[in-house]
Structures are given as C-alpha cells and as structure tokens.
Amino acid sequence: MTHAAPPQIAVQAPVRRKRRGLIARLFTNPLSAVGAVTVVAILAVAVFGPLIVGFDPILMQPAIRLSPPDATHWFGTDDSGRDILSRIVYGTRYSLLSAVGILVMASVLGTAVGLVAALFGGWVDEVLMRLTDMFLAFPALVLAMGMAAALGPSLFNAMIAIVLVWWPWYARLVRGQALQLRQEAFVESAIIAGASWWRIAVQHILRNCMTPLIVQISLDIGYAILTLAGLSFIGLGAQPPTPEWGSMVSVGRDYFLDQWWMVTFPGMAIFFSVMAFNLFGDGLQEVLSPRSAQ
Amino acid sequence: MLLYIAKRLVFMVFVLFGITVITFMLTQIVPGNPARLMAGQRATAEQVQALSEQYGLDKPALTQFGIYIKGVVHGNLGMSLTYRRPVLDDLKQFLPATIELTLASVVLMLAVGLPLGLFSAARRGKPLDFATRILTVAGVSMPIFWLGIIMQVVFYKHLQLLPIGGRIGISEFEPAQVTGFYLIDTLIEGDWGAFRSVLAHLILPSVTLAAGSIAVVTRMMRASVLEVLDTDYVRTARAKGMSEGIVLRLHVFRNAMVPTTTVIGLQVGALLAGNFLAEVVFNWPGIGLYAVNAIKNQDFPAIMGVTLVVSVIYVFVNLVVDILYTVLDPRISLNGSVGT
Numbered sequence: 131m132t133h134a135a136p137p138q139i140a141v142q143a144p145v146r147r148k149r150r151g152l153i154a155r156l157f158t159n160p161l162s163a164v165g166a167v168t169v170v171a172i173l174a175v176a177v178f179g180p181l182i183v184g185f186d187p188i189l190m191q192p193a194i195r196l197s198p199p200d201a202t203h204w205f206g207t208d209d210s211g212r213d214i215l216s217r218i219v220y221g222t223r224y225s226l227l228s229a230v231g232i233l234v235m236a237s238v239l240g241t242a243v244g245l246v247a248a249l250f251g252g253w254v255d256e257v258l259m260r261l262t263d264m265f266l267a268f269p270a271l272v273l274a275m276g277m278a279a280a281l282g283p284s285l286f287n288a289m290i291a292i293v294l295v296w297w298p299w300y301a302r303l304v305r306g307q308a309l310q311l312r313q314e315a316f317v318e319s320a321i322i323a324g325a326s327w328w329r330i331a332v333q334h335i336l337r338n339c340m341t342p343l344i345v346q347i348s349l350d351i352g353y354a355i356l357t358l359a360g361l362s363f364i365g366l367g368a369q370p371p372t373p374e375w376g377s378m379v380s381v382g383r384d385y386f387l388d389q390w391w392m393v394t395f396p397g398m399a400i401f402f403s404v405m406a407f408n409l410f411g412d413g414l415q416e417v418l419s420p421r422s423a424q
Numbered sequence: 425m426l427l428y429i430a431k432r433l434v435f436m437v438f439v440l441f442g443i444t445v446i447t448f449m450l451t452q453i454v455p456g457n458p459a460r461l462m463a464g465q466r467a468t469a470e471q472v473q474a475l476s477e478q479y480g481l482d483k484p485a486l487t488q489f490g491i492y493i494k495g496v497v498h499g500n501l502g503m504s505l506t507y508r509r510p511v512l513d514d515l516k517q518f519l520p521a522t523i524e525l526t527l528a529s530v531v532l533m534l535a536v537g538l539p540l541g542l543f544s545a546a547r548r549g550k551p552l553d554f555a556t557r558i559l560t561v562a563g564v565s566m567p568i569f570w571l572g573i574i575m576q577v578v579f580y581k582h583l584q585l586l587p588i589g590g591r592i593g594i595s596e597f598e599p600a601q602v603t604g605f606y607l608i609d610t611l612i613e614g615d616w617g618a619f620r621s622v623l624a625h626l627i628l629p630s631v632t633l634a635a636g637s638i639a640v641v642t643r644m645m646r647a648s649v650l651e652v653l654d655t656d657y658v659r660t661a662r663a664k665g666m667s668e669g670i671v672l673r674l675h676v677f678r679n680a681m682v683p684t685t686t687v688i689g690l691q692v693g694a695l696l697a698g699n700f701l702a703e704v705v706f707n708w709p710g711i712g713l714y715a716v717n718a719i720k721n722q723d724f725p726a727i728m729g730v731t732l733v734v735s736v737i738y739v740f741v742n743l744v745v746d747i748l749y750t751v752l753d754p755r756i757s758l759n760g761s762v763g764t
Binding site: 161263264267269271273276277280283352359363365376380386387390393401408412 | 698
C-alpha cells in the first residue's frame with residue numbers, strides 16, 4: 131500500500147485546485163458565461179415555467195385560433211387556438227428530459243462496452259471495437275431515421291434510435307481513456323494489491339474517466355436536442371398535440387407565410403437552447419480539459 | 425499505399441455486409457405483415473399468400489436474409505409501395521437531385537469555410553475572429569429545417585428575390601433527363617433561361633443545407649491554422665522575410681488542410697442526413713423528400729432502400745477522404761500509423 135500513496139496524492143492535488151475555481155474560470159470567457167447563464171435560465175424555465183404560464187398547452191380554443199402575438203398571448207396562438215408561449219415552456223421539459231435521457235442511455239451503454247473492451251483486451255476488445263467501427267461507419271442520422279421509422283413514430287422510439295447510433299462514440303472515448311489509465315502506476319499497484327476486477331474498473335478507471343465523459347456529454351446535449359427536433363420535424367419523434375419544439379415547427383410550416391409566429395418562436399427556442407448548451411459545453415471543455423480544447 | 429487501400433477495401437466489405445445486416449434487421453422489427461402491406465388494402469388472403477411466397481416471407485429469418493442479400497447484390501431492393509415499381513427505379517430518378525444539392529453545398533462549405541477559418545486564425549482576437557466564432561457557434565446550433573423556413577420568409581415573401589422551392593420554375597421546360605443534374609442537362613440543351621432558373625432554385629436549399637457544415641469546417645480550419653502558425657517552419661519562413669500572404673498560402677494552408685480533411689469527410693455524412701430536412705422544406709425532389717414521404721406512407725421497402733444507398737455512399741466518401749488524407753500527409757505510412 132505504501133507504493134500506492136505518492137501517485138494518489140499527485141492525482142488528487144490538481145483535481146482539488148480545479149474544483150475550487152471551476153465556476154470562476156468558466157466566467158472568464160464571456161461566451162461561456164453567456165452560455166452558462168442561459169443554461170441555468172433554461173433549466174429554471176423547465177422546472178418552474180409550467181407553474182407560471184397561464185394557458186393549457188393541449189386544450190383547443192378554436193375561437194382564437196391563429197391570432198397574432200398580443201398582450202395576452204405574447205407569442206400568438208396556433209391553428210387550434212393554443213397559446214404558443216405556454217407550449218414552448220412545456221416543450222422545454224420534453225426537449226431537456228429527452229436529451230438527457232438519450233445521453234444517459236448512450237453513455238452508460240458506451241461506457242460499459244468501452245470498459246469491457248479495454249480491460250479484457252484480446253479477442254473481446256477486437257470484436258467489440260470492430261462492431262463499434264461498423265456503427266461509426268454509418269451516417270448516424272440516416273440510420274436513426276431508418277430505425278425510428280421501423281420502430282414506429284413516437285418520442286421514445288426516436289430516443290432509442292438515437293441511442294443506438296450514438297453509443298459507439300462513448301465506447302471509443304472510454305476505451306481510449308481506460309487503456310491509458312491501465313498503464314498508470316496507481317492502477318498497477320491496485321492490481322498488485324489484489325483488488326478485484328470490479329473494484330479496479332469502477333474505483334480506479336471509471337472514476338478517472340468521468341471528467342472527459344462529462345465534457346463530452348455537455349458538448350452533446352445541444353446536438354441531442356437538435357437531432358430529436360429534426361426527427362420530430364419529419365414526423366418520426368413526438369406526435370401532435372405534444373408540445374415538442376420540432377413538431378411545433380412542423381405544424382407551423384403549413385401556415386408560415388402568413389402566420390409567421392407559429393414557426394418562428396418554437397424554432398428560436400430550439401436555436402437558443404442548443405446554442406446555450408454548445409457555449410456552455412465549449413466553456414466546460416476549456417476549463418476541465420484545456421489540452422483538448424482548441 | 426496500395427496495401428493500405430486494399431486493407432480499407434476489405435474493411436469496407438465488412439462494413440457493407442454490416443449495413444445490409446442492420447437494414448435487414450430493421451425490416452424484421454417492422455410491425456405487421458410486409459406482404460399484407462405490399463398487397464394493399466383490398467387484397468385477398470390468396471394474393472397476400474402468393475406475395476409472401478414470391479418474396480420468401482414465409483421462410484425462416486436466415487433464409488430470408490439470404491434472399492435479401494441476393495436481391496441487394498443484384499440491385500433488387502424490393503417494390504416501392506407508393507409508386508408501385510422497383511425501389512431501384514425510384515432511387516435512380518430521385519438520387520441525381522440529391523447529389524446535385526449535396527455537391528452545391530460541399531462547394532459552398534469549402535469555398536466559405538476554408539478561407540474564413542484561415543483569415544479568422546490569422547487575425548486572432550480581432551473583431552473578424554470574434555464575429556467568426558459567434559457565427560460558427562450559431563451555425564452548428566441552427567436547426568436546418570427552421571433556417572430554411574426563415575430563408576423562405578425573407579427571400580421569397582419579403583424580398584421576392586428567390587423562388588420558394590422545387591428545382592426549376594414552372595414557366596420553364598424540364599430538361600430531358602440525360603445526367604439527371606439539371607445544371608448540366610439545361611446546358612446540354614442550351615436553354616439559358618432554364619439554367620438560370622435552376623441556379624436560382626439551388627441557392628436557398630444549398631445555403632440552408634451548408635450552414636452547419638460551413639460552421640464546423642471554419643472552426644476546424646481555424647484551430648488547425650492556429651496550430652500550424654505556432655510551428656518552427658512558419659517562424660523560419662517569416663524570419664527569412666517571406667510576405668505574410670505567401671506564408672499563409674504556401675506553408676499554413678496546405679498543412680492545416682490535413683486535419684481539416686477528416687472533418688470534411690464527416691461533414692459529407694452530415695450533409696446527406698441534412699438533405700432529408702432541407703428537401704422537405706424546399707420541396708426538392710430528391711431521395712430525402714422521397715424517404716420522408718415513404719415514412720408517412722409506411723413504405724418500408726423504400727425507407728430501407730434509401731437507408732442502404734445513403735449508407736453505401738457515405739462509406740465510399742469516407743474511403744475517398746481517407747485515401748486523400750494519405751496523399752495530403754505523406755507521413756501517414758502504409759499500415760495506417762503515423763511515422764516520425
């Protein structure tokens with residue numbers, strides 16, 4: 131155990147230094163600061179928004195259909211007389227929850243495959259990685275569309291389809307990290323000390339993979355929202371009347387030349403939230419792993 | 425070099441096999457009886473039975489897979505339920521439109537992305553650089569379908585400058601299908617009015633489709649240029665009195681192209697997928713619009729046909745890019761590892 135002590139200290143010291151200044155350093159870059167603040171605002175809208183907005187996002191009111199933005203309906207109403215602002219606010223929950231769901235499922239699956247491949251090595255590694263390469267050789271979105279179409283159009287099936295084409299990226303990331311970590315002195319000493327396979331995988335390797343994994347996930351959130359909105363737009367994701375941004379744009383397309391508010395506002399919601407998450411992700415990458423930041 | 429290409433080709437055979445396995449599995453998870461779907465609403469039980477026997481749908485899955493592979497190899501992708509003819513014929517008709525649009529976007533992506541990335545890096549920290557950084561983040565965050573609709577509202581409705589969609593104006597004659605690329609076909613016929621109309625119809629869809637990829641290429645080019653600007657040979661070139669323009673052109677541009685090439689290859693995949701959205705918005709009669717209509721009509725042979733063909737195109741493009749990569753950077757040795 132005495133052999134294990136020095137590298138432990140060496141590894142932990144910089145981590146503690148990083149944590150102390152994380153938020154402060156995120157705010158040194160104005161773009162990252164804007165991203166971080168907007169992300170917090172979006173989270174607040176998702177949690178508290180539906181408690182504040184005054185209209186039901188599903189209930190139809192044909193009498194006031196297609197009315198332009200005014201003091202009551204700030205973003206106007208849609209073809210069924212529903213308040214667009216309320217629908218966008220409720221839609222924040224759908225978009226965020228599904229994006230997080232996709233990333234959790236894809237990263238768990240990818241991490242498991244990557245860890246097993248790296249730690250078992252040999253033919254297990256070879257088989258798993260060739261499988262991964264095969265999935266990566268596909269154009270992801272097209273495959274996701276094929277899968278979503280085969281599974282039948284629904285928000286959940288669209289999520290599953292995206293997970294099935296995304297996990298290989300995480301598998302490759304985790305495998306690369308794990309292979310590097312396996313060479314580190316603290317892992318070797320754990321092996322010598324007789325730690326179980328499970329303990330080494332989880333305590334020593336997985337925990338040290340977390341930072342790049344979190345950076346990657348934060349970079350991917352925006353892309354997940356965008357991909358899901360795209361699938362919904364062509365009718366493969368959330369189905370009307372679900373207040374999902376992509377499907378709102380899709381419905382609004384029938385009216386866009388005269389009732390511009392029906393496509394403009396949901397589209398802006400997608401654009402600004404994806405941009406916020408991208409700026410935030412870039413900032414986080416710069417702070418947490420400066421070497422890989424460009 | 426030849427060995428490397430041979431190796432890649434062998435891997436490609438495996439990938440293509442994997443693609444057929446996956447598309448076949450997709451046809452298997454589709455709910456409902458495919459023969460029933462193929463036969464249509466009013467078909468009798470005997471007709472459905474006959475169709476299942478004809479396509480081997482009553483056989484075990486492995487036998488079906490054999491039949492499927494044999495069909496794919498012979499170019500038989502099944503019958504399209506919407507058009508009542510072989511999927512392959514549909515694809516032959518719609519693919520040129522998609523390729524024309526994709527190529528136009530690739531040209532835009534390179535013509536705008538590469539110089540913008542180069543100049544942005546050369547003027548690091550200046551207003552141009554800052555503007556570029558904001559534009560690139562905006563570009564990758566933009567939903568293609570929404571950008572397309574906004575462009576239509578601005579350039580068609582308000583400015584009345586560009587057509588709203590389609591490939592050619594209704595007052596022009598459609599050119600005879602020689603290559604299927606309208607830009608070339610109209611030129612062959614010498615019909616300048618039609619050529620101008622085709623060009624005008626191409627602008628909005630290609631800009632919309634390219635926006636995200638321009639952002640990615642610009643960003644990658646900027647990062648690679650910054651890295652190259654830091655190298656000793658650039659310092660030497662400057663020290664011996666070369667003008668900044670020549671340094672950028674001779675030393676920086678070519679070396680920064682190497683890492684950017686990989687990203688360009690990946691972006692072609694993004695463009696192929698983006699086609700599905702852009703074609704719907706601009707009513708562009710390519711395989712994207714065809715596939716989306718197929719999805720609405722539950723036309724599974726058509727959907728799987730498009731998935732297969734687009735995947736194969738993507739795999740080929742990436743093979744070409746990888747070969748190009750070794751040409752651009754001679755240090756990448758025959759067995760794919762980076763030499764010193």
